Amino acid sequence: MKILEFVLVKEVVYPVLIILLSALIYIIIKNFTKRLFSVKVKKIDIKKKNTACSVIINLEKSFIIIVAFLMILSVYGVDTMALVTSLGIVGVVAGLAVQDTLKDFVSGISIIFENKFCVGDNITVNDFRGDVIELGMKTTKIKSYTGEVLIIPNHLIDKVINHSIDKSLAIVDIGVSYEENLDKVENVLEELCKNLTKELKCLKGEVQLLGINDLASSSIKYRITADTVAMENYKIEREIRKQIKVAFDKNKINIPYDQVVVHNEK
Numbered sequence: 375m376k377i378l379e380f381v382l383v384k385e386v387v388y389p390v391l392i393i394l395l396s397a398l399i400y401i402i403i404k405n406f407t408k409r410l411f412s413v414k415v416k417k418i419d420i421k422k423k424n425t426a427c428s429v430i431i432n433l434e435k436s437f438i439i440i441v442a443f444l445m446i447l448s449v450y451g452v453d454t455m456a457l458v459t460s461l462g463i464v465g466v467v468a469g470l471a472v473q474d475t476l477k478d479f480v481s482g483i484s485i486i487f488e489n490k491f492c493v494g495d496n497i498t499v500n501d502f503r504g505d506v507i508e509l510g511m512k513t514t515k516i517k518s519y520t521g522e523v524l525i526i527p528n529h530l531i532d533k534v535i536n537h538s539i540d541k542s543l544a545i546v547d548i549g550v551s552y553e554e555n556l557d558k559v560e561n562v563l564e565e566l567c568k569n570l571t572k573e574l575k576c577l578k579g580e581v582q583l584l585g586i587n588d589l590a591s592s593s594i595k596y597r598i599t600a601d602t603v604a605m606e607n608y609k610i611e612r613e614i615r616k617q618i619k620v621a622f623d624k625n626k627i628n629i630p631y632d633q634v635v636v637h638n639e640k
Contacts, residue, residue, distance in 0.1 A: 549593030
């Protein structure tokens with residue numbers, strides 16, 4: 375009976391305790407790491423901090439899992455020291471079997487140190503565009519604005535378009551009727567650009583009227599541009615269009631639109 379109790383405690387309770395203790399240690403270390411990276415440092419970008427934090431937490435988790443696994447093996451009488459020593463030889467064989475995993479690891483390190491992209495950046499990979507929600511040592515997760523998530527191995531990330539590195543350009547084309555007084559239109563648009571430069575947030579320059587961009591079949595098209603904070607160009611474009619409509623209505627300037635003329639023959 376005592377032997378059975380001993381076996382029960384050693385081979386069942388001990389492994390469970392090791393797993394629970396390892397989980398507790400992981401939670402403590404994870405929270406400590408997050409608090410450490412939550413410290414505000416002016417020279418370090420928040421996205422880079424989040425990326426580094428994510429990678430370090432993944433490494434911590436892997437280390438704790440390996441240690442817990444070795445401890446559980448020792449409970450069952452496995453000589454873990456000999457096992458660790460033999461890993462040098464086994465590693466060569468395993469390395470051939472997990473080449474892609476090693477490539478993923480090296481590529482993950484390269485992405486971080488070369489600053490190709492960070493967690494929170496908006497990127498395009500293989501015609502898939504979205505925000506980086508997780509950058510691990512093996513895979514990267516990218517979430518599109520419609521909710522799809524692309525999980526791609528790091529070694530397959532070859533060409534990347536990073537839309538969040540510098541600034542974006544807002545471009546708005548607006549058409550007016552050929553019958554309009556062009557001097558009046560340009561004065562209204564120039565005044566609007568000055569006001570928008572003062573009012574709009576997320577700008578990295580002035581809202582500029584470039585002039586006539588196209589003589590279309592049914593309208594004269596003007597172009598307005600503005601340098602914005604990365605990924606804020608679409609928001610700025612929508613606001614500029616709204617304010618143009620308000621200004622044109624106020625000054626009785628017509629914006630052409632498609633019309634259908636119906637002839638009723640008697």
